Amino acid sequence: MDSILIETEKLDRPQEECGVFGIYGHPQAAPLTYYGLVALQHRGQEAAGIATTDGTNMYSHKGLGLLTDVFKHGELEGLSGYAAIGHVRYSTAGANTLQNAQPITLNTHARNFAIGHNGNLVNAKWLRIRLEQEGSLFQTTTDTEVIAHLIAKAGAQDLTEAVASAVQQIQGGFSVVILGNDELIAARDPLGLRPMVLGQLGDAYVVASESCALDTIGAEFIRDIEPGEVICIDAQGLHASRFATRRARKMCTFEHVYFARPDSDVDGWNVHAVRKRLGGILAEQYPADGDIVIGVPDSSVSAAAGYAEASGLPLETGLIKNRYIARTFIQPSQELRDVGVRLKLNAVRSIVEGKRVVLIDDSIVRGTTSRRIVRLLRSAGAREVHVRISSPPYVSPCHYGIDTASEGQLIAANNTVQEICELIEADSLHFLTVDDLMAGFGFAKGDAVPFCNACFTRNYPTALIDQSLSSPHHELVHVGGATVGSL
Numbered sequence: 376m377d378s379i380l381i382e383t384e385k386l387d388r389p390q391e392e393c394g395v396f397g398i399y400g401h402p403q404a405a406p407l408t409y410y411g412l413v414a415l416q417h418r419g420q421e422a423a424g425i426a427t428t429d430g431t432n433m434y435s436h437k438g439l440g441l442l443t444d445v446f447k448h449g450e451l452e453g454l455s456g457y458a459a460i461g462h463v464r465y466s467t468a469g470a471n472t473l474q475n476a477q478p479i480t481l482n483t484h485a486r487n488f489a490i491g492h493n494g495n496l497v498n499a500k501w502l503r504i505r506l507e508q509e510g511s512l513f514q515t516t517t518d519t520e521v522i523a524h525l526i527a528k529a530g531a532q533d534l535t536e537a538v539a540s541a542v543q544q545i546q547g548g549f550s551v552v553i554l555g556n557d558e559l560i561a562a563r564d565p566l567g568l569r570p571m572v573l574g575q576l577g578d579a580y581v582v583a584s585e586s587c588a589l590d591t592i593g594a595e596f597i598r599d600i601e602p603g604e605v606i607c608i609d610a611q612g613l614h615a616s617r618f619a620t621r622r623a624r625k626m627c628t629f630e631h632v633y634f635a636r637p638d639s640d641v642d643g644w645n646v647h648a649v650r651k652r653l654g655g656i657l658a659e660q661y662p663a664d665g666d667i668v669i670g671v672p673d674s675s676v677s678a679a680a681g682y683a684e685a686s687g688l689p690l691e692t693g694l695i696k697n698r699y700i701a702r703t704f705i706q707p708s709q710e711l712r713d714v715g716v717r718l719k720l721n722a723v724r725s726i727v728e729g730k731r732v733v734l735i736d737d738s739i740v741r742g743t744t745s746r747r748i749v750r751l752l753r754s755a756g757a758r759e760v761h762v763r764i765s766s767p768p769y770v771s772p773c774h775y776g777i778d779t780a781s782e783g784q785l786i787a788a789n790n791t792v793q794e795i796c797e798l799i800e801a802d803s804l805h806f807l808t809v810d811d812l813m814a815g816f817g818f819a820k821g822d823a824v825p826f827c828n829a830c831f832t833r834n835y836p837t838a839l840i841d842q843s844l845s846s847p848h849h850e851l852v853h854v855g856g857a858t859v860g861s862l
């Protein structure tokens with residue numbers, strides 16, 4: 376795998392993949408938030424930030440890069456207080472600016488608050504146009520600032536009510552954490568597209584995108600935050616209420632397939648266990664004449680273990696990943712391309728030489744990485760490379776916060792499986808079907824499932840409101856001559 380090139384390609388993909396964390400009622404709120412965010416670093420490496428409150432003042436620090444880059448000069452010490460929120464961000468294309476780093480802090484006549492958000496809204500552009508017409512001035516290009524302005528404009532005395540009013544207006548995937556002067560508020564989208572959990576550390580309450588963050592700081596898992604739920608934690612304790620009526624859940628399967636950490640439990644399913652079952656299903660449905668099974672590190676290691684177990688083939692470590700390459704690493708020049716190819720991932724020649732390799736990967740999005748991995752294995756002497764993918768063909772962009780590469784860039788949207796096999800230069804290729812994927816969660820064909828599979832099925836669980844708007848310039852011109860309601 377070509378690390379540097381892969382990372383660059385991924386920068387081309389507009390994404391709002393992020394991790395959020397919040398804690399209330401602990402004297403070490405900032406350091407614990409830092410450690411919680413370290414556990415969520417896989418959810419975003421472009422920017423990080425923490426905001427705290429001591430009940431009188433709010434403090435914040437954010438910057439570009441990994442947590443270790445952003446908090447390397449003792450900045451944590453300045454973040455005093457007993458409550459905090461934090462954020463790690465996976466940048467949107469072309470928008471990796473400090474301005475877009477989170478948490479965003481807002482000081483209005485009514486209140487001060489900080490906000491961090493994971494997910495992508497389907498009506499953010501629409502709302503932004505409305506807010507701008509009503510006089511709101513935007514500093515960033517994030518959906519998060521739209522939510523912040525809605526909270527600021529809500530007018531309610533109570534911050535929780537203001538948040539509830541704001542999240543009732545937004546649509547799409549979101550897990551948000553909001554820090555007030557003396558309260559922490561968390562809300563999860565009504566379909567549960569993005570994950571969020573609640574935990575406890577002594578008397579302190581903790582919220583986080585994934586349960587691995589709770590484990591890391593020694594907090595006890597209490598429960599997943601319900602879709603459509605808003606939770607407020609203050610000196611009186613925890614108050615949970617709903618901002619949306621209960622409806623069928625549509626949790627993101629791609630969190631399980633690729634994004635979440637294997638040691639996390641997301642909505643009751645352990646990510647490693649799901650991936651391992653998917654690998655087992657792959658082996659049963661799509662056997663390969665191979666000598667060894669290799670998973671692409673790190674996200675496909677669990678599925679490879681499941682494939683090996685079910686097929687009886689030996690699981691080998693045939694690809695080694697260098698974990699110390701930050702996304703900000705300088706890209707090698709054209710002449711040094713081959714170095715770049717092997718910087719992040721290298722094949723172990725003594726393992727793969729002369730072997731028929733069954734290569735397990737969790738997904739093929741654009742196909743460029745897959746082709747490079749196949750080539751890498753062949754150049755290390757692999758005799759055959761049979762690719763098995765532990766998810767269905769990724770045919771349609773995500774609008775809820777995972778990966779919004781345009782349809783034209785998605786290899787499976789434009790090619791048959793046989794064509795993809797040829798394009799990635801594999802000897803054979805198979806994907807799971809959506810039914811196979813659901814079987815990994817224990818569902819039978821035809822069952823009503825609590826999952827979003829839109830990137831595999833094109834069946835989106837919400838209207839895609841902003842899709843009917845065109846470029847930002849065009850929108851503004853259009854709005855000038857129309858009422859917002861008609862947009």
Ligand code: AMP
Binds near residue numbers: 385671777
């Ligand atoms: P490609 O062959 O270029 O489509 O890349 C496929 C690889 O990218 C797989 O190894 C996946 O684990 C990984 N991948 C899938 N989705 C994403 C994403 N949203 N961001 C970064 N990497 C991803």
Ligand code: SF4
Binds near residue numbers: 627827
């Ligand atoms: Fe997850 Fe795919 Fe749905 Fe996006 S479209 S929320 S990636 S399942």
